[in-house]
Amino acid sequence: MNMISSVSCVRFRLKTSNQVDFIQITSELSGCWSDTGRQSPITQLNLGPECFSSVGTPLHELMHSLGFLHQHTRPDRDQYVSVLYENIIQRPEILFNFEIIDPWTGLAFPLPYDFESIMHYTPAMYSRDPNRLPTIMPRKSYIPAETIGQRNQLSTLDIIGINFLYCV
DSSP states (O other): OHHHHTTSSOOOOOOOTTOOSEEEEEOSSSSEEEOSSOOSSEEEEEEOGGGGSSTHHHHHHHHHHTTOOOGGGSTTGGGTEEEOGGGBOOOHHHHGGGSOOSSOGGGTSOOOOOTTOTTSOOTTTTBSSTTOOOSEEESSTTSOGGGTTOOSSOOHHHHHHHHHHHOO
8 A cells, every 4th residue: 555655646544434435455265356446335355364475466456456457458468468378277267367358447548568567467377287387478579478467566557557547
């Protein structure tokens, strides 16, 4: 929350007794997930014990609660990455995370594809292979696979998107 607030006008506050809409953060369930965007009256965000290996996972889920989608679900994603479905765990609740979403938030603010977005999956996310075969590969040879899906900070374009959506 501090990372987002330090680069934008977005401020997070504790819920008051008369507040109607809010983000409810739980850790009662396993898994790292969030509703996407404002859900009235409650936007659910869960951070199970496995969600804290880096600052990036909670930050990624908080971005979902603010309305941000995965970069690799953009309608133009096939120009930038290849999704290797044969390497992905074949369960509907996982495959859903790789589907193209049209319309996508890019319609609201057309920013370039962002390999470094906190909202981009890592190259082996949800790999069905114990050796972590890639599930997403950049199409451009000059983009190293290890640069996509970083979990350390908001990218420059993430910050521009937050400010465009909330601060303009």
